[in-house]
Amino acid sequence: MRNRAGIILIEEDKLALIERHRQGLHYFAFPGGGIDEGESAKQAAIREAEEELGIVVAIQHKAAEIIFKKSKQIYFLVKRIGGEFGTGSGEEYGEYDPAHGTYLPIWMPLEDVLNKNVVPHMLAEFVVRSHREGWKKESVVMIEA
Numbered sequence: 001m002r003n004r005a006g007i008i009l010i011e012e013d014k015l016a017l018i019e020r021h022r023q024g025l026h027y028f029a030f031p032g033g034g035i036d037e038g039e040s041a042k043q044a045a046i047r048e049a050e051e052e053l054g055i056v057v058a059i060q061h062k063a064a065e066i067i068f069k070k071s072k073q074i075y076f077l078v079k080r081i082g083g084e085f086g087t088g089s090g091e092e093y094g095e096y097d098p099a100h101g102t103y104l105p106i107w108m109p110l111e112d113v114l115n116k117n118v119v120p121h122m123l124a125e126f127v128v129r130s131h132r133e134g135w136k137k138e139s140v141v142m143i144e145a
Contacts, residue, residue, distance in 0.1 A: 001069065001070055001071040002034045002035060002071065003034070003035045003041070003071050003072045003073070003074070004032055004033060004034055004035060004044075004071065004072070004073045004074070005032055005033070005035050005041040005042070005044035005045040005048065005073075005074050005075075005076070006030040006031060006032025006033075006045060006048065006073060006074070006075045006076075007030065007031050007032060007045050007048070007049050007057060007075065007076055007077075007078045008030065008063055008064075008075055008076065008077045008078065008127055009031070009049070009053075009055075009057065009078050009079070009080060010110070010127075010131055011080065011107070013109060013110050013111075013131075014107040014108060014109050014110065015107070015108050015109075015110055015113055015127065016031060016053060016085070016105065016106075016107060017029065017030060017031070017105075017106055017107075017108050017118065018030075018031055018052060018103050018104065018105055018106070019102075019103075019104040019105075019106050020101055020102060020103060020104075021101050021102045022100065022101025022102070023099075023101065026117065027117040027118070027119050028106070028108065028116055028117060028118045028119070029118075029119055030075060030118075030120075030123065031048055031049055031052045031053055031105070032044075032045060032048045032052075032073070032075070033048045033051070033052070033090075041062075041074040041076075042059050042076065045057075045059065045074070045075075045076045045078070046059070048090075049078065050083065050088070051088055051089065051090030051091075051092075052088045052090055052092065052103070052105065053083070053085055053086070053087075053088050053105050054083050054084050054085060054086060054087030054088040054089065054105075055080050055082065055083035055084070055085055055087075056080070056081050056082035056083045057078035057079065057080055057081060058078060058079055058081045059076045059077075059078055060076070060077045060078060060079060061076065061077055061135075061137060061139070062074060062075075062076055062077075062139040063075050063076060063077045063126075063127075063130070063135065063139055063140070064123055064126055064139055064140050064141075064142060065139055065140070065141045065142070066120055066122070066123060066141075066142045066143075066144055067141065067142070067143045067144065068120075068144045073120070075123060077135060085105060085107075086105045088103075088105060110127075110128055110131055113127070113128050114128055120142075120144060122142050122144065123142070126140065126142070
């Protein structure tokens with residue numbers, strides 16, 4: 001499994017997420033994807049934000065790292081500096097493929113995040129808590145069983 005990079009984008013107390021319907025499941029995921037060979041995690045997060053959301057982001061700092069089986073997922077707190085939300089043109093927006101399901105960029109009010117199926121759940125909890133209590137400059141490491 002390859003490592004992944006994702007973003008945490010909050011504007012007006014709303015979190016940017018991707019609503020997914022896939023193989024009978026309905027869930028919300030943080031924007032992000034695989035880190036390509038020769039690419040840093042930061043570069044991948046910036047690229048994925050543009051592909052999935054249609055926006056340009058600036059990295060504020062690394063917020064969290066999730067160790068999952070044999071891969072890492074690295075998430076960065078970002079701010080939007082350009083682009084138009086919802087205009088992503090990544091490969092996931094091509095012809096509908098039932099194996100990959102649907103992708104819909106949405107804004108979810110932070111007060112709803114813990115009541116919806118936001119994955120990874122431990123990251124959703126961390127984001128809501130950090131937004132409420134203040135973001136720490138050092139990133140946290142979480143291990144998902």
